[in-house]
Amino acid sequence: MLTSINTSQSIGEIVAVLPKASEIFRKYNIDFCCGGNRPLAAAIQEQQLDEAEVLQKLEEASFETRELTKRVNFREMKSDELIGYIVATHHAYLQKALPETGELTAKILRAHGSNHRELFRVHKLFNGLRTELEQHLIKEEELLFPLINKYEAGPSDKLAGEINRVMKETEGEHEGAGDILKELRKITADYSVPEDGCRTFEKAYSMLQELEGDLFQHIHLENNILFKRYEL
Template structure:
């Protein structure tokens, strides 16, 4: 099997070809969504992995993965279908998870924050992320994504203004990505301490799952949907 990427391929293109490679990039803290427009050879700079070693891992994942993966399907779907998928697969579950997880984050910070001061930062960062993402998804559905679809009509006016709104979405994605990176850093890759209770461990596990879903959500928009118009 010929691998369709090289060390010069963009990180986002590798994930488009084989979505399961996102797990490898996440393991080495290589940004494949907001910073996905970076050659693999450059992305490894400063990371705890050698380029050849990373290529071997990516190749293994590619060769063992089925090409019916979610992201591979959406690269060939209409923009309308992609947007509906984003709303149903990411926006709705995200809204539910942010509201459901919030009281657990608050409880863990209150009960364990005195002995584990990083939990106070987790509390602050989570609430910043929650506010950011809820406002962002609401704006996307109400205005930004419908405006994006209007660009398919060559008679649409104010095209540059519409594109500017999409650029603003990308900046908001960057901000959310930065918060998630900070959360991963201060939680030692979402690793709970030995004395962590069940709720403490639950919070870390769900934060890591939230990170994974958010990164794939942003990748779908930044690297598959938006480039069709920008």
């Protein structure tokens, strides 16, 4: 039972305590990564959701929490372990998925763009996102994460200040990526494949949805767990 979770808590805090909540929030289009600092009550009110229904879904998800936390508890990971997980899981995924998804969006634009003009926007948005993310991964791996590991080995005010400067840049990039993903979902009508869509069309939209889910979890782990440890 969710005896410790209520709508006054921040969305990000809820997901940190209850990882399964991320799936529920995606279902209701509640932003748990870039908008993770907002109280759940604010999101429910803004989107005119049924508060009792949302809390019931969270309560149902709580039954799976024990097994999930046995498998991996991100909040209890040391920073270097969490960084290692993010790089090996989410960075590795993006390095593979970005070029594959880019190829698919180009194919469906060429094949279906004349009948589905929104694909021009999908192609442009995705490629902008891809460029931003490729640079973002390099910044994290070559600058931010080494700074955090250096701080853990020998804390100093200077390092803490530098970490916070880069973290703010990174969080801004997270917000930008989240905005693009929201626009992609909107212009594709929640990735609804049209009746004349081919298998490549279905695959492209499926990969975009998969990328969205992975990226939201990636951003959540950083914004709501890792970065919280170093905020001044």
